[in-house]
Amino acid sequence: MNLGRTLYLANPYGFSASLKTGPLRDLCRRLTALGAEVWEPFESVENRDRTAPQWAWRIARSNARGVRDADGIFAVVNGCPPDEGVMVEVGLAIAWRKPLFLFRDDFRRCSDSEDYPLNLMLFAGYPAEGWRDFWYDSVEGLDHPGKALVRWLQGEDMRLLEV
16 A cells, blocks of 8 residues: 655765765665655755855755655664764654654664664654664665554554654
8 A cells, every 4th residue: 555655865865976876866766665755855956056045044944844744754874973964854853753764774883872773862752662663774674564664654653752
């Protein structure tokens, strides 16, 4: 069943030509194949024109609207720490209780906690025992039928907990 759910793809890959044509394209293709309508912010009109006055402000506003208007958020959280803009988008998703799916294929640990692979605040909207259902460490694992992304794309409600 395809519900046509929109998925904002928070990511830093668009800053690099090689990452944009490699991992970003692969991720977009895989998410689309699963049935998501992917909103990739580096493809927005605001992101294409960096010559007009206040271009950075327009990009920031456009990305915040993208998070607000999307049905769910898929965030690439690679790096130590992960990209600051992606972290703001994740924070907005948590505050707005959007379904949030985290992707990290970076093997480095960035946490003081043995329980969480990143700053524990990124997991504030998830159930204590169920956050791993929203965590992905490979593109190949995105289509796992028991995990949250596939279940959400098939119609299950995946709103984050109130914080």
